[in-house]
Amino acid sequence: MKHHTLLMPLDMHLHLRDGIMLENIALLSAYSFSGALVMPNLVPPVRSKEELLAYKARISQAVGMEAADEDEFEEIGEFSDNGGFEPYMTLFYQNYDKVFLAEIAEEITAIKLYPAGITTNSEGGVKNFDLNEMRPTLEAMAELNIPLCVHGETDGFVMDREAEFMNIYDALATNFPKLKIIMEHITTKAAVEMLDKHPNLFATITVHHLLMTLDDVAGGMLKPHLFCKPIAKRPQDRDALLQIALNAHPKVMFGSDSAPHPRDKKESCGCAAGIFTAPIALQLLCELFDKHGKLENLQAFVSDNAQSIYSLCPEFKEVILAKRPFKVPEDYKGVVPMYAGETIGWAIEDVN
Numbered sequence: 001m002k003h004h005t006l007l008m009p010l011d012m013h014l015h016l017r018d019g020i021m022l023e024n025i026a027l028l029s030a031y032s033f034s035g036a037l038v039m040p041n042l043v044p045p046v047r048s049k050e051e052l053l054a055y056k057a058r059i060s061q062a063v064g065m066e067a068a069d070e071d072e073f074e075e076i077g078e079f080s081d082n083g084g085f086e087p088y089m090t091l092f093y094q095n096y097d098k099v100f101l102a103e104i105a106e107e108i109t110a111i112k113l114y115p116a117g118i119t120t121n122s123e124g125g126v127k128n129f130d131l132n133e134m135r136p137t138l139e140a141m142a143e144l145n146i147p148l149c150v151h152g153e154t155d156g157f158v159m160d161r162e163a164e165f166m167n168i169y170d171a172l173a174t175n176f177p178k179l180k181i182i183m184e185h186i187t188t189k190a191a192v193e194m195l196d197k198h199p200n201l202f203a204t205i206t207v208h209h210l211l212m213t214l215d216d217v218a219g220g221m222l223k224p225h226l227f228c229k230p231i232a233k234r235p236q237d238r239d240a241l242l243q244i245a246l247n248a249h250p251k252v253m254f255g256s257d258s259a260p261h262p263r264d265k266k267e268s269c270g271c272a273a274g275i276f277t278a279p280i281a282l283q284l285l286c287e288l289f290d291k292h293g294k295l296e297n298l299q300a301f302v303s304d305n306a307q308s309i310y311s312l313c314p315e316f317k318e319v320i321l322a323k324r325p326f327k328v329p330e331d332y333k334g335v336v337p338m339y340a341g342e343t344i345g346w347a348i349e350d351v352n
């Protein structure tokens, strides 16, 4: 049987939620990832040092391996002593003063900017991109070496929102050349083309945007569990993403944007945006990279590039995957994953 080993996989864009959802799903990421960049779009969002440290403590408690219920892991592989999991914390963007940023810099890995109202729990985001108003915050971030992660969508026509946002990326990258800017979950050829225009622009890509187009979401019967923001785009967009991911472009990292919602919030007349991929992301990536004969580049895409871009030193973890059929569970404690009930080509064999 063909095997592939990944070292210290990192998920550089993850929604861990809070409360019972956090308790139910955090271990699924902690099982196979060394760490993850944790999104701050809670209700209310994470905006103060107290909120941030308290949230980090709740995450650490939720992933405390001693609290693990081993039965939960039967379906995803044998549970073993598989090392730690680092939650790399983020703050929700608003204009912050430099004193505050200097004080919190040690505790955070990035600040996440959402345009107001563009996606789940983003109402408190940025209303208009007035760079002069934002300048003190962004300059302080650049000086303190705090990267800016951006949900790059305008409020235009849904298929054009990301492409329309390229002007804002351009302005941000030009005006703040020392600021590291990460274009989160890119979905378009336009974003791929933007990546190399500025040395301070980077990007994350999800596994679902590498696998699907809008046809998979809405071309036949509507698939609520494949509905997310940004929405999946055209085949030529997906192919542009594949090209840079499979070749592990050094400015690109894996970020799942795994975004769990309870089943009733997805299978509803107002379906929440978000695809739950955390427990199957590495398996799907192995299958995809193997299919394209690019398995040797997966390590850079799922860990090495992120380590260099963010200067991270994750704890040792080794994930051994095998090329064998794996039936994706129908749900994980009421949260339906991508490809629920379907059989995929790779499985996690062991984690050390």
Ligand code: DOR
Pocket: 015, 041, 119, 120, 151, 227, 228, 229, 230, 259, 260, 273, 274, 275
């Ligand atoms: O589909 C999405 N779900 N996109 C986002 O940007 C947010 C996320 C969520 O928090 O549910």
Ligand code: ZN
Pocket: 013, 015, 039, 257, 259
């Ligand atoms: Zn997200």
